[in-house]
Amino acid sequence: MTEIESQGAASAWELAQLLSEPHRREVYNVVRQARRPLTRDDVSRATGINRRLTAFHLDRLADAGFLDTDYARPEGRRGGPGAGRPAKHYVASGMEVELSVPARHYVFAARLLARAVTDRPDDAVTASYDVARNEGRRIGESCRPPTGRRARAAVVSALDDLGYEPVDDGKPAVRLRNCPFRAVADIAPELVCGMNRELVAGIIDGAGADGAAQTGGESPDCCVIAVLSK
Numbered sequence: 001m002t003e004i005e006s007q008g009a010a011s012a013w014e015l016a017q018l019l020s021e022p023h024r025r026e027v028y029n030v031v032r033q034a035r036r037p038l039t040r041d042d043v044s045r046a047t048g049i050n051r052r053l054t055a056f057h058l059d060r061l062a063d064a065g066f067l068d069t070d071y072a073r074p075e076g077r078r079g080g081p082g083a084g085r086p087a088k089h090y091v092a093s094g095m096e097v098e099l100s101v102p103a104r105h106y107v108f109a110a111r112l113l114a115r116a117v118t119d120r121p122d123d124a125v126t127a128s129y130d131v132a133r134n135e136g137r138r139i140g141e142s143c144r145p146p147t148g149r150r151a152r153a154a155v156v157s158a159l160d161d162l163g164y165e166p167v168d169d170g171k172p173a174v175r176l177r178n179c180p181f182r183a184v185a186d187i188a189p190e191l192v193c194g195m196n197r198e199l200v201a202g203i204i205d206g207a208g209a210d211g212a213a214q215t216g217g218e219s220p221d222c223c224v225i226a227v228l229s230k
Helices: 009-018 022-034 040-047 051-064 106-119 124-142 148-161 182-187 189-206
Strands: 067-072 087-092 173-176 211-215 224-228
Touching: 009 051, 022 040, 022 051, 022 087, 040 051, 040 087, 051 067, 051 087, 106 124, 106 189, 124 148, 124 189, 148 173, 148 189, 148 224, 182 189, 189 211, 189 224
Parallel strands: none
Antiparallel strands: 067 087, 173 224, 211 224
């Protein structure tokens, strides 16, 4: 798993669609804002939605990872006859969903930069390149195929997951149609282009592919091109 905490593109759309239902979104907001575990009766009273429909929405949200669940007896009843059956409680999980078109990963960029500044405050630029290369290598290693024959495909898939929108037409140069850090690049183009280059190079290295990352992409494409052997 990479440092990008958001879901993949398809998953993010599915999660966003799950919350698009007005009653389900209301149920989720009640639980999230409560900051304590709630039962379906608590949520039903807060929303005015009947208990059965409330339970349905709560369980859908829990299945998707938006809510965590636990069981506990009513307050003041520890056990024994008449204590009642443990009630299911719901509490908001820490899951976040990031959805943008085209893909943007500013939290990811911020974390890399924060780590670089922390590691080497006297030379954060150089440190940011090292951090990006290491993170890219980790991503590449996580998807490295058993043999080198599919290394190119693994690299292209990883770049696609990160939002680079690679165009692989079989030629050595793989065009990257999108920069996931576009707004940051507008402010500090040299820094972000360098981080892009090192991140992509790290992915290529980690995946065991034969290739390199080079600058030379033209706007609106990413400034980096992945050059890969077949």
